[in-house]
Amino acid sequence: MLIQRNPNGIDLPYPSEITPREVYEERRRFLARIAASAAVGTSLWEMANREAFAQNAAQRLAASANPALSTKEPQTAFKDATHYNNFYEFGTDKSDPAENAHTLRTRPWTVTIDGEVKKPLTLDIDRLLKLAPLEERIYRLRCVEGWSMVIPWVGYSLSNLLKQVEPTGNARYVEFTTLNDRSQMPGLRSPVLDWPYVEGLRMDEAMHPLTLLTLGMYGQVLPNQNGAPVRLVVPWKYGFKSAKSIVRIRLTSRQPRTAWNDSAPNEYGFYSNVNPNVDHPRWSQASERRIGEDGFFKPKRKTLMFNGYDQVASLYSGMDLKKFF
Incomplete structure (x- = not known):
């Protein structure tokens, strides 16, 4: 040679x-x-x-637009949507998640789906990404504190996942449990809530096409502070119902206990549908401030029933929405 x-x-x-x-x-x-x-x-x-956090945030996701389920309202700026957040696992100030969430390790990551199902599953994040075609849906997000955003989320209807496990006839509710790891989430040291963070939906709510199993936003994977690597987005409910950093989805026969309902049941009901006619005990819900439209002379927006998603109204036909708030 x-x-x-x-x-x-x-x-x-x-x-x-x-x-x-x-x-x-x-x-x-x-x-x-x-x-x-x-x-x-x-x-x-x-x-x-x-470094890993920054690289993860740059990963792009290929998704097809779904205009039928998207609002045409102007989108909230990416910087605002990623730097004004509620994610108490990383702190209670709006700026805390963006500052602290770099400690979250999003790989490896698995989600277990069990309970009242015939075929329980544990899926890693890569299998979740490939379970169904990814869609981009531009949803309004309305928070109970009186502010809102318009965000292009990436994911697919949660029903795609739930059908895989074949719910039994006893499955009436779906419970979502988020990561509970103090080494990654400094806010868990605070007694503000009884950790881990748990949320829940009624089965028909979970199966509704609007309920999005969310894996990205703005065409890329979820930033840590927005609930990486997998979260829920339920656009007709107040933002705290959209559980972040999910590790378990359990189908149950009984209504699950949820974090904020346990903490302050007179303020946060199980349903928590956006409703301008039912005020929070400490403030009105009749109007909202759209993030990015700040200014002393900028009028607030009127809050829409079900956040404008009238197609879910039939889910609550005959219910007293002041009693079941």
Whole structure:
């Protein structure tokens, strides 16, 4: 075998063994950031975790638009939607999730679906991503505190997943349990709620086409602070019903206990449908502030019944929505 040598007699590497310039330079930049972080007391582990967090946030998702289930309202800016959040596992201030959620490790990740089912499953995040065709749906999100956003979510109807496990005739409710790991979620040290965070839906609500098993937003995977890697979006209910960072979905015969209903049952009912005619005990629900439309002279928007999703009204036919709030 003939081995080429350069004029100085040093063996030349194969082209495949040469580190590309852009990779080499990125490594140098990464090491420089580690050195800078060390100077201010940031651990190597935290720096590496922030790097992984940033890379995860850049991953794109291919999804087809679903205009039939999308609003045509202007979308909330990505920065606002990712930096003004309720995610108490990372802190109670609106800015806390964006600041603290880099500690969340979204891979490996599995979700168990069990309870009143014939075929219980445990699926990793990659299988969840491929379970059904991904759609982009532009939904309004209305929070109980009186603010709202318009976000292009990526996912598919939760019913696609629930059909896979073949619910039994006893399945009347669906319970969602989120991650409960203090090493990843600093807010869990707070007694503000009885952890883990648990939410629930009635079976017909869970099976409604609007109920979205959500894996992304704005065409990319979910940022950590928005409930990565898998969350729920139920657009006709107040935002706290849309459980984030889900690890278990359990079908039950009885109405599940839920985090906020347990914490303050006079303020947060099990149904929590957006309803301008039923006020929170401490404030009105008749109007809302759309994030990104701030300003002293900017009028608030009128809150719409069911957040404008009238197609779910039949689910509550004959119910007293002031009693079952």
